[in-house]
Amino acid sequence: MSSGPATLTQRKSPVRQQLSDYLELTKPKIAVLLLVCVTIAAFCASNGQPDILKLIHVIVGTALVAASSCVWNQCLEVHADRQMNRTAQRPIPSGRLSRYSSAMFGTFLGSVGVSYLLATVGLMPALIGALTWLLYVCIYTPMKQMTPWNTTIGAIAGALPMFMGWLAVNPVLDIRAVALFAILFFWQFPHFMAIAWLYREDYAQGGMQMWSVVDRTGTKAGIQAVSGAMALLLVSVVPGVGQIAMGNVLYMLLSLLGGTFMLLASWRFFVIRDEKSARRLLFASLIYLPIQLTLLVLLPAHV
Ligand code: HEM
């Protein structure tokens, strides 16, 4: 006799389920792109030749601290996450993991991560890692319930790991380091405004004060996306300035092209504001960033 759909679907063993729940808590997809950014920053800071051991250390340390911050973010947002379709099935709100064990896991990852950075790549990357953790967990996370300006703070936390990658291999931040930070900072506005629009009902349900919630017409989210994309276009050209070389000219031209592509997708979203234009903008943002980062490593001759 058939015992129903449970026999048809492959269930994970309890141990595998727990492991995948702990992994899910760390938001691994965001972490991967963040670690690509850290790697690019280390390449740019060392004219394409980073000390490989230091690079590995900063990647491992940043991964641990970023994972910890994501775990703690979810420990603090259980009630809101339970109200939102997108997040209700996460390990803590769904009851698969307890808040206590998750908090212990997050604390463990964070302490090991900061100590590891301190021991392997020095004070500054460790300090920025700890500061980023505090900004994301203690300021951005509660701010989401208070004001739409939360995204600006979240974007600072999202962009600071660029400095961690840079400082792991070069003690001096220069204009290119600031440009890398600015590229990642401004990129987050089109990236997130598309998401904020797509999930506006969810965010409202969870009490999150996003621009798409406080202004239900979507005009303000659209303006934030377009303004972010404009600033992104401008700052993305900066790393090519400084030398008249073939690579630099090509870098600037391709950056202008990529920036225009992001600006057009943001503008289209601002004007149309429907599901399709928002999905396209989100997709464009996820394609644009790795390409722009690759250009940064390959093309400009560094002064
Ligand atoms: C204000 C800052 C940011 C906010 C509020 C934000 C929010 C989000 C949200 C809610 C999603 C899930 C969308 C979905 O489920 O359809 C997402 C996806 C994603 N974000 Fe962000 N993000 C921010 C910054 C960043 C940064 C700094 C990175 C990495 C450099 C990043 C990388 C990604 C990636 C790779 C995805 C797609 C992964 C997936 O499908 O789950 N984000 N972001």
Ligand SMILES: CC(C)=CCC/C(C)=C/CC/C(C)=C/COP(=O)(O)OP(=O)(O)O
């Ligand atoms: C080194 C270190 C500590 C790095 C951490 C930086 C980090 C994880 C940046 C991500 C940026 C960000 C605001 C993501 C969205 O979180 P969200 O809470 O809005 O997403 P959610 O609604 O899906 O939970």
